[in-house]
Amino acid sequence: MAGYVHTIDADRLEEWPDFFTDDAKYRVCTRENFDLGLPLSVMSCTGRGMFRDRISALRTANIFEPHVYCHVIGALRIVEAGAAHVRTESNFQVIRTMVDGTMSIFACGRSLDTFSIKGDTVKLAERTVILDSRQIDTLLVIPL
Amino acid sequence: MAGYVHTIDADRLEEWPDFFTDDAKYRVCTRENFDLGLPLSVMSCTGRGMFRDRISALRTANIFEPHVYCHVIGALRIVEAGAAHVRTESNFQVIRTMVDGTMSIFACGRSLDTFSIKGDTVKLAERTVILDSRQIDTLLVIPL
Amino acid sequence: MAGYVHTIDADRLEEWPDFFTDDAKYRVCTRENFDLGLPLSVMSCTGRGMFRDRISALRTANIFEPHVYCHVIGALRIVEAGAAHVRTESNFQVIRTMVDGTMSIFACGRSLDTFSIKGDTVKLAERTVILDSRQIDTLLVIPL
Numbered sequence: 001m002a003g004y005v006h007t008i009d010a011d012r013l014e015e016w017p018d019f020f021t022d023d024a025k026y027r028v029c030t031r032e033n034f035d036l037g038l039p040l041s042v043m044s045c046t047g048r049g050m051f052r053d054r055i056s057a058l059r060t061a062n063i064f065e066p067h068v069y070c071h072v073i074g075a076l077r078i079v080e081a082g083a084a085h086v087r088t089e090s091n092f093q094v095i096r097t098m099v100d101g102t103m104s105i106f107a108c109g110r111s112l113d114t115f116s117i118k119g120d121t122v123k124l125a126e127r128t129v130i131l132d133s134r135q136i137d138t139l140l141v142i143p144l
Numbered sequence: 145m146a147g148y149v150h151t152i153d154a155d156r157l158e159e160w161p162d163f164f165t166d167d168a169k170y171r172v173c174t175r176e177n178f179d180l181g182l183p184l185s186v187m188s189c190t191g192r193g194m195f196r197d198r199i200s201a202l203r204t205a206n207i208f209e210p211h212v213y214c215h216v217i218g219a220l221r222i223v224e225a226g227a228a229h230v231r232t233e234s235n236f237q238v239i240r241t242m243v244d245g246t247m248s249i250f251a252c253g254r255s256l257d258t259f260s261i262k263g264d265t266v267k268l269a270e271r272t273v274i275l276d277s278r279q280i281d282t283l284l285v286i287p288l
Numbered sequence: 289m290a291g292y293v294h295t296i297d298a299d300r301l302e303e304w305p306d307f308f309t310d311d312a313k314y315r316v317c318t319r320e321n322f323d324l325g326l327p328l329s330v331m332s333c334t335g336r337g338m339f340r341d342r343i344s345a346l347r348t349a350n351i352f353e354p355h356v357y358c359h360v361i362g363a364l365r366i367v368e369a370g371a372a373h374v375r376t377e378s379n380f381q382v383i384r385t386m387v388d389g390t391m392s393i394f395a396c397g398r399s400l401d402t403f404s405i406k407g408d409t410v411k412l413a414e415r416t417v418i419l420d421s422r423q424i425d426t427l428l429v430i431p432l
Contacts, residue, residue, distance in 0.1 A: 002365035006377060009398070031212060068319060068420050070396040072362035072381050074216035077146035089150060091216050093239055095381055095396040101423025103393045105247045108214040108239040110153070132212050135245025175356060218360035221290035233294055237360050237383055249391045252358040252383040254297070276356050279389025 001090065001113070004124075005071035008143055013058065016143050017051035021116050021123045024048065028129040028144055030136070031109060042136055043143075058142070069106065069142065070095045079112075085125065086115045094144070107144065108132050145234065145257070148268075149215035152287055157202065160287050161195035165260050165267045168192065172273040172288055174280070175253060186280055187287075202286070213250065213286065214239045223256075229269065230259045238288070251288065252276050289378065289401070292412075293359035296431055301346065304431050305339035309404050309411045312336065316417040316432055318424065319397060330424055331431075346430070357394065357430065358383045367400075373413065374403045382432070395432065396420050 007015050020026065028043040045051050074091040081087075089112055096106035109132040116125040129144045151159050164170065172187040189195050218235040225231075233256055240250035253276040260269040273288045295303050308314065316331040333339050362379040369375075377400055384394035397420045404413040417432045 002363035002378070005363070005379065006365060006398070009379065070379050070381065070398070070420050072216055072218075072360055072379050072396075074218075074360075074362075075146035075149070075220070076363070077150060090146070091149065091153065091214050093214065093216050093237065093381065095393060095420070097396065097420040101421040103396060103421050103423075105239060105249075105393075108216075108241065108247060110150070110214070132214050132239070132241040133245040133247055135247075216360055216362075218362075219290035219293070219364070221294060234290070235293065235297065235358055235360050237358065237381065249383060249393075252360075252385065252391060254294070254358070276358050276383070276385040277389040277391055279391075 001073055001076065001088075005073060005092075009069050009071055011068070013055045013143065016055060017048050019124050020048055020051060020127075021125045022048050024051075024124055025126045026051065026124075026143075027127070028131065030131050030134045032134055034128075034130045042131065054143070067096050067098045070097070071144075084117050086117065088113045088115070092144075107136065111144075145217055145220065145232075149217060149236075153213050153215055155212070157199045157287065160199060161192050163268050164192055164195060164271075165269045166192050168195075168268055169270045170195065170268075170287075171271070172275065174275050174278045176278055178272075178274045186275065198287075211240050211242045214241070215288075228261050230261065232257045232259070236288075251280065255288075289361055289364065289376075293361060293380075297357050297359055299356070301343045301431065304343060305336050307412050308336055308339060308415075309413045310336050312339075312412055313414045314339065314412075314431075315415070316419065318419050318422045320422055322416075322418045330419065342431075355384050355386045358385070359432075372405050374405065376401045376403070380432075395424065399432075 004019050026045040027041050029041045033040045045054055071092055071094050076088050076090040079087040079089050089110060091110045093108040094106045095103050097103045109130045112128045113124060114126040116123050148163050170189040171185050173185045177184045189198055215236055215238050220232050220234040223231040223233050233254060235254045237252040238250045239247050241247045253274045255274070256272045257268060258270040260267050292307050314333040315329050317329045321328045333342055360381050364376050364378040367375040367377050377398060379398045381396040382394045383391050385391045397418045400416045401412060402414040404411050
């Protein structure tokens with residue numbers, strides 16, 4: 001989890017898909033939609049190919065003002081631990097810093113993660129990021 | 145600790161008293177009052193019955209605008225570890241998100257916790273939450 | 289790490305140098321300068337004597353409005369672990385609370401830490417704090 005957020009914050013986004021299994025599911029949604037069981041997502045990817053496309057698109061279309069992100073993950077709870085997988089829940093906050101130095105809360109909420117364990121390799125098989133705020137920049141392209 | 149904050153953030157407040165021993169002490173106070181040794185508290189409960197009353201009152205009186213909380217606990221320090229108890233200190237931040245999506249820092253500070261261990265059961269025997277800010281909403285009713 | 293930030297937040301700054309080895313290197317810089325490999329620092333100390341001088345100067349010159357800090361460290365990644373040292377990377381956020389109760393994001397970013405291990409003693413041999421924002425109060429005197 002630490003490696004995951006450090007990779008994003010360091011803008012090493014090309015490495016982001018490597019944290020996932022080949023057929024992984026990734027979803028970012030609002031708490032409102034999640035609680036109501038609505039399928040609406042802010043971002044949704046299935047399969048590592050789609051993860052890579054996402055990053056390519058981001059690198060090509062990246063015309064927004066440069067800014068950096070700082071993810072802080074709170075205490076992690078192990079929800080379920082099996083021989084081949086572990087499910088966890090954790091809260092997070094992301095601070096966005098603009099090029100002029102202004103810092104603001106960009107996002108906060110929780111993530112539900114399922115890790116797949118094969119020998120020494122641990123990959124994310126499923127990651128659902130649930131945002132507390134509905135006021136999310138729809139141009140949001142960076143992964144969470 | 146992770147389970148504790150996730151329960152509050154998920155608004156499963158009826159489960160909140162279950163984290164405590166029958167005769168647990170719970171107190172929320174400002175850093176100013178704590179440092180001066182003043183008994184003044186923002187919230188104070190002794191005994192699980194009082195915890196339950198608190199939640200009932202909250203559910204009945206809950207007329208405020210809906211909003212959600214996100215607690216992030218920082219690195220936890222084990223202050224003392226015995227066979228039947230563990231004392232810890234940790235910092236925390238809480239982001240409040242209003243229904244319109246606005247996020248702001250609701251509270252931050254540290255908590256001093258004493259966990260009672262009986263067999264496989266770990267419960268909070270004492271929890272003191274020390275708020276950095278004196279500017280706390282006196283209508284604050286959610287647990288921290 | 290938890291003890292380190294709790295000591296600073298509790299304003300027990302005289303104990304701060306004790307977290308370091310005698311010849312430790314400490315540096316606070318902006319992400320911009322770090323990424324460009326520029327030597328410019330917001331703060332830089334080499335050797336424990338310099339750490340102590342820093343705190344003495346701070347205690348003498350302390351004329352600013354009183355405020356308190358709350359450091360929250362996110363998930364910590366062990367970058368390298370040897371018999372005599374451990375290198376870690378972690379993100380952090382600091383909330384500053386003014387005397388009137390106003391809370392704001394004071395700093396966020398990451399730290400690269402090298403711990404030296406000798407028997408039961410663990411000390412910081414090197415600590416580099418990389419701030420996301422360039423908008424840092426140049427009168428900043430507290431350690432991070």
